[in-house]
Amino acid sequence: MEEPGLHPAKDITTWRKVCEVEVVEKWPLCSPDLNPTENLWAIIMEAMYYDTSCVPSLVLTVSRSPGSNSSHFGHQITSLTTRPPPAPPVSAMEDNFDAILTKLGTGKWTMLYLLSMMYWYSLLPYHAIAGVFMAPPINHKCIPPPHASTPTLVLPPDAQHTPANTSYTSPPDLPYEDDSCSYLTEDAMTGNPVKQPCTLWDFDNSTFTSTVTSEFQLVCGKRYYRATYQSMYMFGMLVGALFNGFLADNYGRWTMVAVSTAFYTIVALGSAWLPSLSWLLVARFVLGTMHPATLQTGYILVMEVTEVKMRSINGMVQFTTWSIATVLFSGWAYLLRDWRWLQTAVSLPCLLFLPLIWLMGESPRWLAVVGQHERALKELKRAAKWNNVVLPPDHELLAIMHSVQQQAASAKKADDEVSSVTSRFSRAVDQFMILFKTPKLRIITLVTSINFFVSSMLFFGLTAGAPTLRVNPLVYVAISGMVELPTTTIVIPFIDYFGRKKVLVFSFLFSAAVLLAQPAVPDGLESSKDSEATLPSADLKWVSVALVMLGKMSSTTSLFMILLYSMELFPTEIRNQGVGAGMISSRLGTIVAPFIMSTLNVKYPWAVSLVFGATSLFAGVVLWPLWESKGARLPDTITELEGGDTEHTQAPLPSLRQS
Known part of the structure; x- marks a missing residue:
């Protein structure tokens, strides 16, 4: 016992720092009384029995023995007391x-x-x-300059099948389908008509008097x-x-x-x-x-x-x-x-x-x-x-x-x-790549990212779907907002009873069914009483709107569900990274949606519903490899996720109604 020093083990050193244990750095040499060691151990054991979170520190009172004149001899431990742990565990x-x-x-x-x-x-x-x-x-119409040989180009794509007495504002042999983006001028050398791009338009202001579209x-x-x-x-x-x-x-x-x-x-x-x-x-x-x-x-x-x-x-x-x-x-x-x-x-x-x-x-x-x-x-x-x-x-x-x-x-x-920029970047890359480290993590990451992307694309895309259906945007957006209101509350008892995966799969497949069915609704053209022209049937148009709104309601459910489902699938230690990757996919879906609609609405507006429906079907199908998280204990580590029975052996959680 002659100045053995503190134990150098890392675990003991860490324990002393965490529990703030005060020690006598230099034990008195040749102490005449070391018997209190047994009492010291008894005190420690008693404290551990009542509080296993951290062994309390000891307050040791060391005093000089009466009559001793030496600076190194005659010290003894005269009292041993304990103090509470410094902080909660x-x-x-x-x-x-x-x-x-x-x-x-x-x-x-x-x-x-x-x-x-x-x-x-x-x-x-x-x-x-x-x-x-x-x-x-x-709706807009080209305003040609005064020197244009014809103001518009309205030749239909099937001009070769039209009656002989049909009149056009452009020569029938010119394969022009659209009169809103170009006009004709006469070539000075050959005298043939030449198509020129339009630079000025007349806009339909019946719905809006001024928009970003018309102003710019x-x-x-x-x-x-x-x-x-x-x-x-x-x-x-x-x-x-x-x-x-x-x-x-x-x-x-x-x-x-x-x-x-x-x-x-x-x-x-x-x-x-x-x-x-x-x-x-x-x-x-x-x-x-x-x-x-x-x-x-x-x-x-x-x-x-x-x-x-x-x-x-x-x-x-x-x-x-x-x-x-x-x-x-x-x-x-x-x-x-x-x-x-x-x-x-x-x-x-x-x-x-x-x-x-x-x-x-x-x-x-x-x-x-x-x-x-x-x-x-x-x-x-x-x-x-x-x-x-x-x-x-x-x-x-x-x-x-x-x-x-x-x-x-x-x-x-x-x-x-991790202080340097390079180290932080490397660490960020490592944190992202860890999502693909093990087989189950790869499945969870890929499937949930696809689901985040599709659900967000559908949610924002269908909100702006009025131009696709050629309906009044004021009424369309109002209905779109109303179908969102009950979704987050109605879905709670269903996910509590059927589970997360089944409800999520159903919401994607239901969206796919109604959106894929929408292009099959007839155009509903009916004859006008005053002329031979055909007008769209309002009844059939609103059938299309109803189908799209059902898809919007279901996509709202999937957007709510995938957030909850992904949080329960990823282990605690990487849950933030997993859900964060899904949110990035979600943002990408919202960025892509307007361009899909803008591209297809020009000539193939019916294809918008097909694209959204097909992606929704794909999102529902790829959920197949995942497991149900309802009633399952949330995994804390990747090892627990990979080694545990994700469907049967985990402890149940309280139901959503109790949370």
Whole structure:
């Protein structure tokens, strides 16, 4: 026992640091009394019996023996006492903070966050799907210059089969099908007609008096700018999502919501009066980048101030205002037919949200994580006052916050070790590639990514489907919003009873069935009483609309379901990466959808439903290799996922009705 030193084993050293064990670095030489070692062990065993989370540190009182004059002899241990562990165990930290939220309950403080963010979510559809009303396809006619030899080209594609007395505005031997993008001039040398591209158009203003389409002449060779107008917002969402999590974790949830909503409001109002298309597209991109910061960070903020038993309910009801706003958007567009005034009108309500920001505060949980405990304590006291409850003493709250901070610090330590840009990039690549590391992970990643892509493409594509069906967009979008409302609530008992996989497969296959059936509906042309011309039958047209709306309802279900299903399939250790990969696929689907519709609507509008139906069928079929997650314990590690029986051996979870 002559100065043996501390044990150098790594596990023991780590244990001493975590449990903050105080030791006597230099044990007294030739101590006359080492018998208390047995008592020391008894104390340790007793403490471990009552608290297995961490062996408490010891307070050793070492004093000099009476009558001893030596500086090295005569010391003995005169007392041995214990002290409590310094902090709650890591596994209980989140539960401890949730206990604070449970104590706060759901009152005025919680409802302030919930209702405020629900109001903001009701403003986002006006910009996310703005292309439906602000940049729609419009009937147009070429305005030829005075020297044109013929004003229009209306020769039908089957001119060789028409009666001999049919008259044309262009020579019958010219294979021209469209009169909206070109006109004819006479060649000075040969005298033959020559097709020239049109540069000026007359637009049908019966539905809208002014649109982005008509103001910037987005037809013919520029028609793809209409799809770009819509996709720039979605592309901005994809880019914004890449940075939103980092910014929200480092600068705070409330800070990100406050800055992004204020900036969103300024850009939304300013974009209504931009003079050029280029600047308008830039503004659309900027709005898209702010979208995740307001939507996803706002969602996290609400969840972090909500008690456990109310999280599932609050998480679902938050987005009901999105569907309601989709219906109201049709009303706004009906009242304001000029796109600049419509953009201004739907952006002005954003100003009403700004005062609500100052009533809300930062997430107490985030403040605890980053070490701002006094500020978190102040916010919790304000919450208790608003909700009329009494919280535990300050020292208990601060102890819990200290525990939360320690947990976050230990998790962040590994990230801080990767400092260089190259190392961080390599780590990001490794985190993505881990999704393809094992057979089951590869299946989950590929299938869920396909499902995210297809469900988002269908959801946003069918919302903007009025031009495909040649129906009034005001009525179409209103119906589209109404069919979304009951979906998220009606589906709950079905997924609770039948399971996630069966409901998801059914939703994809049902969408495929109705969308593939829609092109088979007859055009429904009926004769007019006053002339021999044929007019579309309204009854048959609305059969097509009904089929598409059923597809929209089912795609809304699949969009909701794939998020839940994927979260339950991926192991805990890589769940964020897995769901993140799915969300990237989702954004790509929303970017692609407008271009599919813009390309096919020109000559093959019936093909839009076929493409959407075929992809929905494919998404339903590829789900076959996956297993049911209902009633299964969520896997925590990749090893557990690969080694366990994913269908039969896992412990049951509470039903959704109980969550």
